[in-house]
Amino acid sequence: MAITKEILTTLAQQHDSFYLYDQAGITECAERLKGAFPFASFLYSVKCNPHPQVLQTVFAQGFGADAASLGEVLLAAENGLTPDQIYYSAPGKTPMELAGAVDKATIIADSLHELRLLEELAARRREPLCVGIRLNPAFAFDGGAAVPSKFGIDEEQALAFLRRNDCPHLRVTGIHVHLRSQVLSADAIGVYYRNMFALADRVEAALGRTLSYINLGSGIGVPYAPTDTEVDLPALANMLQGAVGQRKTRIFIETGRYCVCRNGVYVTRVLDKKESCGKIYVILKNTLNGFIRPSVARMVEKYAGAEKPAGWEPLYTGRDSFGFYPLAGETTRETVDLVGCLCTGTDVIAENIHLPRMEVGDILVMTNAGAYAAVLSPWQFASLQKPAELFLRADRTVLA
Numbered sequence: 555m556a557i558t559k560e561i562l563t564t565l566a567q568q569h570d571s572f573y574l575y576d577q578a579g580i581t582e583c584a585e586r587l588k589g590a591f592p593f594a595s596f597l598y599s600v601k602c603n604p605h606p607q608v609l610q611t612v613f614a615q616g617f618g619a620d621a622a623s624l625g626e627v628l629l630a631a632e633n634g635l636t637p638d639q640i641y642y643s644a645p646g647k648t649p650m651e652l653a654g655a656v657d658k659a660t661i662i663a664d665s666l667h668e669l670r671l672l673e674e675l676a677a678r679r680r681e682p683l684c685v686g687i688r689l690n691p692a693f694a695f696d697g698g699a700a701v702p703s704k705f706g707i708d709e710e711q712a713l714a715f716l717r718r719n720d721c722p723h724l725r726v727t728g729i730h731v732h733l734r735s736q737v738l739s740a741d742a743i744g745v746y747y748r749n750m751f752a753l754a755d756r757v758e759a760a761l762g763r764t765l766s767y768i769n770l771g772s773g774i775g776v777p778y779a780p781t782d783t784e785v786d787l788p789a790l791a792n793m794l795q796g797a798v799g800q801r802k803t804r805i806f807i808e809t810g811r812y813c814v815c816r817n818g819v820y821v822t823r824v825l826d827k828k829e830s831c832g833k834i835y836v837i838l839k840n841t842l843n844g845f846i847r848p849s850v851a852r853m854v855e856k857y858a859g860a861e862k863p864a865g866w867e868p869l870y871t872g873r874d875s876f877g878f879y880p881l882a883g884e885t886t887r888e889t890v891d892l893v894g895c896l897c898t899g900t901d902v903i904a905e906n907i908h909l910p911r912m913e914v915g916d917i918l919v920m921t922n923a924g925a926y927a928a929v930l931s932p933w934q935f936a937s938l939q940k941p942a943e944l945f946l947r948a949d950r951t952v953l954a
Protein backbone atom coordinates (compact mmCIF):
# COMPACT_ATOMS: atom_id res chain seq x y z
CA MET A 555 0.00 0.00 0.00
CA ALA A 556 1.34 3.40 -1.04
CA ILE A 557 -0.44 5.25 1.78
CA THR A 558 2.15 6.34 4.34
CA LYS A 559 2.08 7.92 7.77
CA GLU A 560 3.59 11.10 6.30
CA ILE A 561 0.85 11.45 3.68
CA LEU A 562 -1.88 10.88 6.27
CA THR A 563 -0.35 13.35 8.72
CA THR A 564 -0.17 16.04 6.06
CA LEU A 565 -3.76 15.47 4.92
CA ALA A 566 -5.03 15.42 8.49
CA GLN A 567 -3.82 19.01 8.85
CA GLN A 568 -6.45 20.02 6.29
CA HIS A 569 -9.30 17.60 7.13
CA ASP A 570 -10.74 16.45 10.46
CA SER A 571 -12.06 13.28 8.86
CA PHE A 572 -11.45 11.84 5.42
CA TYR A 573 -11.24 8.77 3.24
CA LEU A 574 -8.11 8.15 1.22
CA TYR A 575 -8.11 5.70 -1.70
CA ASP A 576 -4.90 4.31 -3.12
CA GLN A 577 -4.77 4.13 -6.91
CA ALA A 578 -1.63 1.96 -7.09
CA GLY A 579 -3.22 -0.62 -4.75
CA ILE A 580 -6.49 -0.67 -6.72
CA THR A 581 -4.60 -1.20 -9.97
CA GLU A 582 -2.55 -3.98 -8.41
CA CYS A 583 -5.65 -5.85 -7.19
CA ALA A 584 -7.33 -5.48 -10.60
CA GLU A 585 -4.21 -6.82 -12.30
CA ARG A 586 -4.05 -9.75 -9.88
CA LEU A 587 -7.60 -10.74 -10.80
CA LYS A 588 -7.03 -10.40 -14.52
CA GLY A 589 -3.80 -12.34 -14.27
CA ALA A 590 -5.50 -15.21 -12.45
CA PHE A 591 -8.50 -15.41 -14.83
CA PRO A 592 -7.22 -14.48 -18.31
CA PHE A 593 -10.23 -16.22 -19.89
CA ALA A 594 -12.84 -14.18 -17.96
CA SER A 595 -14.06 -10.59 -18.08
CA PHE A 596 -14.65 -8.48 -14.98
CA LEU A 597 -17.42 -6.14 -13.99
CA TYR A 598 -16.86 -3.63 -11.21
CA SER A 599 -19.81 -3.29 -8.82
CA VAL A 600 -20.09 0.47 -8.81
CA LYS A 601 -22.23 0.60 -5.67
CA CYS A 602 -19.32 -0.31 -3.39
CA ASN A 603 -17.41 2.87 -4.26
CA PRO A 604 -18.40 5.19 -7.13
CA HIS A 605 -15.68 7.78 -6.45
CA PRO A 606 -14.84 9.29 -9.89
CA GLN A 607 -11.12 8.43 -9.77
CA VAL A 608 -11.83 4.95 -8.45
CA LEU A 609 -14.14 4.38 -11.41
CA GLN A 610 -11.57 5.72 -13.86
CA THR A 611 -8.92 3.46 -12.36
CA VAL A 612 -10.91 0.22 -12.55
CA PHE A 613 -12.37 1.02 -15.97
CA ALA A 614 -8.85 1.78 -17.24
CA GLN A 615 -8.06 -1.83 -16.31
CA GLY A 616 -10.70 -3.01 -18.80
CA PHE A 617 -13.37 -3.72 -16.21
CA GLY A 618 -16.96 -3.21 -17.25
CA ALA A 619 -19.66 -2.07 -14.84
CA ASP A 620 -22.14 -3.95 -12.68
CA ALA A 621 -24.68 -1.14 -12.29
CA ALA A 622 -27.30 -1.30 -9.52
CA SER A 623 -29.28 1.76 -10.62
CA LEU A 624 -29.88 4.04 -13.58
CA GLY A 625 -27.56 6.52 -11.87
CA GLU A 626 -24.74 3.98 -11.97
CA VAL A 627 -25.52 3.15 -15.61
CA LEU A 628 -25.13 6.84 -16.47
CA LEU A 629 -21.92 7.15 -14.42
CA ALA A 630 -20.39 4.23 -16.28
CA ALA A 631 -21.55 5.59 -19.64
CA GLU A 632 -20.06 9.01 -18.83
CA ASN A 633 -16.78 7.16 -18.27
CA GLY A 634 -16.92 5.94 -21.85
CA LEU A 635 -18.26 2.42 -21.28
CA THR A 636 -20.50 1.03 -24.02
CA PRO A 637 -23.76 -0.96 -23.61
CA ASP A 638 -21.90 -4.27 -23.90
CA GLN A 639 -19.73 -3.21 -20.95
CA ILE A 640 -22.51 -2.03 -18.61
CA TYR A 641 -24.86 -4.58 -17.00
CA TYR A 642 -27.83 -3.08 -15.21
CA SER A 643 -29.10 -5.55 -12.63
CA ALA A 644 -31.35 -4.58 -9.74
CA PRO A 645 -34.78 -5.50 -8.41
CA GLY A 646 -37.68 -3.09 -8.86
CA LYS A 647 -36.62 -1.10 -11.92
CA THR A 648 -39.30 1.37 -13.07
CA PRO A 649 -40.46 1.80 -16.70
CA MET A 650 -38.72 5.23 -16.68
CA GLU A 651 -35.46 3.70 -15.49
CA LEU A 652 -35.61 0.96 -18.11
CA ALA A 653 -36.26 3.52 -20.84
CA GLY A 654 -33.37 5.66 -19.57
CA ALA A 655 -30.96 2.73 -19.58
CA VAL A 656 -31.98 0.87 -22.72
CA ASP A 657 -29.51 2.57 -25.08
CA LYS A 658 -26.72 2.81 -22.53
CA ALA A 659 -26.55 -0.62 -20.90
CA THR A 660 -27.40 -4.28 -21.21
CA ILE A 661 -30.46 -4.69 -19.02
CA ILE A 662 -30.72 -7.76 -16.82
CA ALA A 663 -34.39 -8.48 -16.14
CA ASP A 664 -35.02 -9.22 -12.49
CA SER A 665 -38.62 -10.51 -12.68
CA LEU A 666 -41.33 -11.75 -15.03
CA HIS A 667 -43.04 -8.37 -14.62
CA GLU A 668 -39.88 -6.63 -15.76
CA LEU A 669 -39.67 -8.89 -18.81
CA ARG A 670 -43.20 -7.69 -19.71
CA LEU A 671 -42.12 -4.06 -19.29
CA LEU A 672 -39.10 -4.67 -21.50
CA GLU A 673 -41.27 -6.37 -24.14
CA GLU A 674 -43.58 -3.32 -24.15
CA LEU A 675 -40.58 -0.99 -24.39
CA ALA A 676 -39.10 -2.93 -27.29
CA ALA A 677 -42.48 -3.13 -29.05
CA ARG A 678 -42.89 0.66 -28.75
CA ARG A 679 -39.46 1.11 -30.26
CA ARG A 680 -40.28 -1.47 -32.95
CA GLU A 681 -36.91 -3.04 -32.36
CA PRO A 682 -35.75 -6.38 -31.03
CA LEU A 683 -34.04 -6.04 -27.64
CA CYS A 684 -31.28 -8.25 -26.24
CA VAL A 685 -31.67 -8.73 -22.49
CA GLY A 686 -30.18 -10.85 -19.77
CA ILE A 687 -32.12 -12.50 -16.99
CA ARG A 688 -31.12 -12.73 -13.38
CA LEU A 689 -31.91 -16.14 -12.00
CA ASN A 690 -32.57 -17.52 -8.58
CA PRO A 691 -31.19 -20.97 -9.37
CA ALA A 692 -32.53 -24.31 -8.18
CA PHE A 693 -29.49 -24.56 -5.89
CA ALA A 694 -28.03 -22.54 -3.02
CA PHE A 695 -24.48 -21.18 -3.07
CA ASP A 696 -23.20 -24.28 -1.26
CA GLY A 697 -25.06 -26.60 -3.65
CA GLY A 698 -28.00 -27.25 -1.31
CA ALA A 699 -31.66 -26.71 -2.11
CA ALA A 700 -32.89 -23.41 -3.58
CA VAL A 701 -33.72 -20.64 -1.14
CA PRO A 702 -36.38 -17.93 -1.56
CA SER A 703 -34.95 -14.67 -2.86
CA LYS A 704 -36.12 -11.20 -3.77
CA PHE A 705 -33.47 -11.23 -6.50
CA GLY A 706 -34.00 -12.71 -9.92
CA ILE A 707 -36.52 -15.19 -11.27
CA ASP A 708 -36.78 -18.69 -9.84
CA GLU A 709 -35.10 -21.07 -12.24
CA GLU A 710 -38.25 -23.10 -12.86
CA GLN A 711 -40.29 -19.98 -13.73
CA ALA A 712 -37.52 -18.67 -15.95
CA LEU A 713 -37.18 -21.93 -17.88
CA ALA A 714 -40.97 -21.99 -18.39
CA PHE A 715 -40.80 -18.39 -19.67
CA LEU A 716 -38.03 -19.24 -22.12
CA ARG A 717 -39.94 -22.26 -23.41
CA ARG A 718 -43.15 -20.20 -23.77
CA ASN A 719 -41.25 -17.67 -25.85
CA ASP A 720 -44.14 -15.17 -25.77
CA CYS A 721 -42.16 -11.93 -25.77
CA PRO A 722 -41.46 -11.67 -29.50
CA HIS A 723 -39.30 -8.54 -29.23
CA LEU A 724 -36.98 -9.91 -26.55
CA ARG A 725 -33.93 -12.01 -27.16
CA VAL A 726 -32.42 -13.48 -23.99
CA THR A 727 -28.69 -13.59 -24.55
CA GLY A 728 -27.23 -13.99 -21.07
CA ILE A 729 -27.80 -15.02 -17.48
CA HIS A 730 -26.76 -13.44 -14.21
CA VAL A 731 -26.63 -14.98 -10.74
CA HIS A 732 -25.20 -13.47 -7.57
CA LEU A 733 -25.92 -15.38 -4.38
CA ARG A 734 -23.22 -14.50 -1.92
CA SER A 735 -20.43 -12.04 -1.17
CA GLN A 736 -17.26 -12.28 0.86
CA VAL A 737 -16.47 -15.99 0.52
CA LEU A 738 -12.85 -16.84 1.30
CA SER A 739 -12.84 -20.55 0.38
CA ALA A 740 -11.85 -21.20 -3.24
CA ASP A 741 -13.40 -24.68 -2.96
CA ALA A 742 -16.76 -23.23 -1.93
CA ILE A 743 -16.76 -20.77 -4.83
CA GLY A 744 -15.59 -23.54 -7.16
CA VAL A 745 -18.62 -25.70 -6.27
CA TYR A 746 -20.86 -22.75 -7.06
CA TYR A 747 -19.13 -22.14 -10.41
CA ARG A 748 -19.63 -25.78 -11.40
CA ASN A 749 -23.33 -25.56 -10.58
CA MET A 750 -23.55 -22.35 -12.61
CA PHE A 751 -22.46 -24.12 -15.79
CA ALA A 752 -24.97 -26.91 -15.25
CA LEU A 753 -27.57 -24.16 -14.91
CA ALA A 754 -26.37 -22.58 -18.16
CA ASP A 755 -26.89 -25.97 -19.86
CA ARG A 756 -30.50 -26.07 -18.64
CA VAL A 757 -31.13 -22.49 -19.80
CA GLU A 758 -29.65 -23.20 -23.22
CA ALA A 759 -31.81 -26.31 -23.55
CA ALA A 760 -34.92 -24.24 -22.81
CA LEU A 761 -33.80 -21.46 -25.20
CA GLY A 762 -32.80 -23.83 -27.95
CA ARG A 763 -29.53 -21.94 -28.54
CA THR A 764 -26.36 -20.96 -26.76
CA LEU A 765 -25.98 -17.97 -24.44
CA SER A 766 -23.53 -15.24 -25.30
CA TYR A 767 -22.58 -14.56 -21.68
CA ILE A 768 -22.76 -16.13 -18.25
CA ASN A 769 -22.39 -13.66 -15.38
CA LEU A 770 -21.22 -15.57 -12.30
CA GLY A 771 -21.74 -12.66 -9.92
CA SER A 772 -19.38 -12.08 -7.04
CA GLY A 773 -18.36 -14.29 -4.17
CA ILE A 774 -14.63 -13.66 -4.08
CA GLY A 775 -13.95 -12.18 -0.66
CA VAL A 776 -11.08 -10.27 0.88
CA PRO A 777 -9.39 -10.84 4.25
CA TYR A 778 -10.77 -8.37 6.80
CA ALA A 779 -9.84 -9.83 10.19
CA PRO A 780 -6.18 -10.68 10.88
CA THR A 781 -7.20 -14.37 11.01
CA ASP A 782 -8.82 -14.28 7.54
CA THR A 783 -6.92 -15.78 4.62
CA GLU A 784 -6.78 -14.71 0.96
CA VAL A 785 -8.86 -16.61 -1.60
CA ASP A 786 -6.55 -18.98 -3.47
CA LEU A 787 -7.08 -17.36 -6.89
CA PRO A 788 -4.97 -19.80 -8.96
CA ALA A 789 -6.85 -22.77 -7.46
CA LEU A 790 -10.18 -21.06 -8.10
CA ALA A 791 -9.17 -20.19 -11.67
CA ASN A 792 -8.32 -23.87 -12.27
CA MET A 793 -11.74 -24.97 -11.04
CA LEU A 794 -13.46 -22.34 -13.18
CA GLN A 795 -11.45 -23.36 -16.23
CA GLY A 796 -12.54 -26.97 -15.63
CA ALA A 797 -16.19 -25.90 -15.36
CA VAL A 798 -15.99 -23.76 -18.54
CA GLY A 799 -14.66 -26.71 -20.56
CA GLN A 800 -15.01 -26.14 -24.30
CA ARG A 801 -17.62 -23.41 -24.02
CA LYS A 802 -17.17 -20.29 -26.11
CA THR A 803 -19.55 -18.22 -23.98
CA ARG A 804 -18.21 -15.02 -22.49
CA ILE A 805 -17.68 -15.39 -18.73
CA PHE A 806 -18.20 -12.43 -16.39
CA ILE A 807 -17.03 -12.26 -12.80
CA GLU A 808 -18.33 -9.36 -10.76
CA THR A 809 -16.46 -7.80 -7.94
CA GLY A 810 -16.81 -4.72 -5.84
CA ARG A 811 -14.70 -5.11 -2.78
CA TYR A 812 -11.78 -7.09 -4.18
CA CYS A 813 -10.24 -4.10 -5.92
CA VAL A 814 -10.98 -1.36 -3.41
CA CYS A 815 -11.75 -2.61 0.11
CA ARG A 816 -8.16 -2.84 1.30
CA ASN A 817 -7.07 0.16 -0.70
CA GLY A 818 -8.99 2.69 1.30
CA VAL A 819 -8.54 4.03 4.82
CA TYR A 820 -10.73 6.22 6.96
CA VAL A 821 -8.99 8.83 9.04
CA THR A 822 -10.48 10.71 11.94
CA ARG A 823 -9.29 12.96 14.75
CA VAL A 824 -9.58 12.88 18.53
CA LEU A 825 -11.84 15.82 19.42
CA ASP A 826 -12.09 15.24 23.13
CA LYS A 827 -11.22 12.75 25.83
CA LYS A 828 -12.89 12.23 29.16
CA GLU A 829 -13.15 9.82 32.06
CA SER A 830 -16.52 8.75 33.41
CA CYS A 831 -17.00 6.30 36.30
CA GLY A 832 -13.61 4.82 35.57
CA LYS A 833 -14.11 4.46 31.81
CA ILE A 834 -12.05 6.49 29.34
CA TYR A 835 -13.88 7.85 26.31
CA VAL A 836 -11.99 8.97 23.22
CA ILE A 837 -14.37 11.17 21.23
CA LEU A 838 -13.73 11.13 17.49
CA LYS A 839 -14.96 13.11 14.50
CA ASN A 840 -17.61 11.46 12.29
CA THR A 841 -17.67 7.78 13.21
CA LEU A 842 -21.19 6.32 12.90
CA ASN A 843 -22.05 9.14 10.47
CA GLY A 844 -18.70 9.00 8.60
CA PHE A 845 -17.85 5.27 8.50
CA ILE A 846 -20.82 3.34 9.84
CA ARG A 847 -19.58 -0.24 9.54
CA PRO A 848 -17.53 -0.41 12.77
CA SER A 849 -20.57 0.94 14.69
CA VAL A 850 -22.85 -1.62 13.05
CA ALA A 851 -20.35 -4.34 13.98
CA ARG A 852 -20.49 -3.28 17.65
CA MET A 853 -24.28 -3.39 17.54
CA VAL A 854 -24.44 -6.80 15.86
CA GLU A 855 -21.98 -8.30 18.33
CA LYS A 856 -23.76 -6.74 21.30
CA TYR A 857 -27.14 -8.20 20.37
CA ALA A 858 -26.26 -11.43 18.54
CA GLY A 859 -24.71 -13.04 21.59
CA ALA A 860 -22.90 -15.51 19.33
CA GLU A 861 -19.12 -15.89 19.38
CA LYS A 862 -19.08 -15.57 15.60
CA PRO A 863 -22.22 -13.80 14.31
CA ALA A 864 -22.83 -14.67 10.64
CA GLY A 865 -21.90 -12.00 8.11
CA TRP A 866 -24.66 -9.95 6.50
CA GLU A 867 -23.06 -8.06 3.67
CA PRO A 868 -22.43 -5.29 3.16
CA LEU A 869 -23.42 -4.13 6.64
CA TYR A 870 -21.67 -6.72 8.76
CA THR A 871 -18.68 -8.88 7.87
CA GLY A 872 -17.32 -10.35 11.10
CA ARG A 873 -15.35 -9.68 14.24
CA ASP A 874 -12.21 -7.57 13.99
CA SER A 875 -12.95 -6.52 10.43
CA PHE A 876 -11.43 -3.08 10.89
CA GLY A 877 -8.02 -2.19 12.27
CA PHE A 878 -7.70 0.92 14.47
CA TYR A 879 -4.29 2.57 14.34
CA PRO A 880 -3.44 5.77 16.24
CA LEU A 881 -0.84 7.68 14.23
CA ALA A 882 0.97 9.39 17.10
CA GLY A 883 3.28 6.43 17.71
CA GLU A 884 2.80 6.54 21.50
CA THR A 885 4.13 3.36 23.12
CA THR A 886 2.22 3.39 26.41
CA ARG A 887 -1.20 1.82 26.09
CA GLU A 888 -4.57 2.33 27.69
CA THR A 889 -8.00 0.74 27.56
CA VAL A 890 -10.59 3.07 26.07
CA ASP A 891 -13.95 3.28 24.35
CA LEU A 892 -13.83 4.85 20.88
CA VAL A 893 -16.97 6.90 20.36
CA GLY A 894 -18.13 9.57 17.93
CA CYS A 895 -19.42 13.10 18.22
CA LEU A 896 -23.07 12.38 17.38
CA CYS A 897 -25.78 13.02 19.97
CA THR A 898 -26.59 9.35 20.40
CA GLY A 899 -25.14 6.72 22.70
CA THR A 900 -25.06 4.24 19.82
CA ASP A 901 -22.18 6.10 18.14
CA VAL A 902 -19.58 3.62 19.40
CA ILE A 903 -16.91 1.93 17.30
CA ALA A 904 -14.99 0.02 19.98
CA GLU A 905 -15.46 -0.78 23.64
CA ASN A 906 -12.66 -1.58 26.08
CA ILE A 907 -10.07 -1.61 23.34
CA HIS A 908 -6.40 -1.63 24.32
CA LEU A 909 -4.61 0.92 22.14
CA PRO A 910 -1.58 3.21 22.18
CA ARG A 911 -2.54 6.25 24.23
CA MET A 912 -4.27 9.05 22.31
CA GLU A 913 -4.70 12.71 23.19
CA VAL A 914 -6.92 15.47 21.82
CA GLY A 915 -5.80 16.35 18.29
CA ASP A 916 -4.33 12.92 17.56
CA ILE A 917 -5.25 11.02 14.42
CA LEU A 918 -6.80 7.55 14.20
CA VAL A 919 -6.67 5.46 11.02
CA MET A 920 -9.20 2.70 10.25
CA THR A 921 -8.53 0.05 7.63
CA ASN A 922 -10.71 -1.72 5.05
CA ALA A 923 -12.54 1.49 4.25
CA GLY A 924 -12.38 1.35 0.45
CA ALA A 925 -15.64 -0.53 -0.18
CA TYR A 926 -19.13 -0.11 1.33
CA ALA A 927 -17.73 2.61 3.55
CA ALA A 928 -18.33 6.19 2.39
CA VAL A 929 -21.44 5.10 0.49
CA LEU A 930 -23.18 3.50 3.46
CA SER A 931 -22.73 6.19 6.07
CA PRO A 932 -25.69 8.38 7.14
CA TRP A 933 -24.22 11.83 6.52
CA GLN A 934 -27.49 13.66 6.87
CA PHE A 935 -27.85 12.69 10.52
CA ALA A 936 -27.24 15.74 12.74
CA SER A 937 -26.16 17.97 9.83
CA LEU A 938 -22.46 17.58 10.51
CA GLN A 939 -19.96 18.18 7.76
CA LYS A 940 -19.28 14.97 5.88
CA PRO A 941 -15.79 13.49 5.56
CA ALA A 942 -13.69 14.40 2.53
CA GLU A 943 -12.93 11.72 -0.06
CA LEU A 944 -9.35 11.98 -1.28
CA PHE A 945 -7.50 9.99 -3.87
CA LEU A 946 -3.81 9.14 -3.82
CA ARG A 947 -2.69 8.86 -7.42
CA ALA A 948 -0.06 6.40 -8.55
CA ASP A 949 2.33 9.38 -8.92
CA ARG A 950 1.86 10.17 -5.19
CA THR A 951 -0.11 13.34 -5.73
CA VAL A 952 -3.38 13.68 -3.86
CA LEU A 953 -6.61 14.68 -5.55
CA ALA A 954 -9.29 16.32 -3.40
Ligand SMILES: *Cc1c(COP(=O)(O)O)cnc(C)c1O
Nearest residue numbers: 599732735736772808809810811
Ligand atom coordinates in the same frame (compact mmCIF):
# COMPACT_ATOMS: atom_id res chain seq x y z
C1 LIG B 1 -23.00 -5.81 -4.55
C2 LIG B 1 -22.94 -6.80 -5.64
C3 LIG B 1 -21.72 -7.34 -6.04
C4 LIG B 1 -20.41 -7.02 -5.38
O1 LIG B 1 -20.09 -7.87 -4.34
P1 LIG B 1 -18.65 -7.85 -3.68
O2 LIG B 1 -18.77 -8.77 -2.55
O3 LIG B 1 -18.38 -6.44 -3.26
O4 LIG B 1 -17.67 -8.29 -4.69
C5 LIG B 1 -21.73 -8.18 -7.14
N1 LIG B 1 -22.88 -8.50 -7.77
C6 LIG B 1 -24.07 -8.01 -7.39
C7 LIG B 1 -25.29 -8.38 -8.16
C8 LIG B 1 -24.14 -7.16 -6.30
O5 LIG B 1 -25.34 -6.70 -5.92
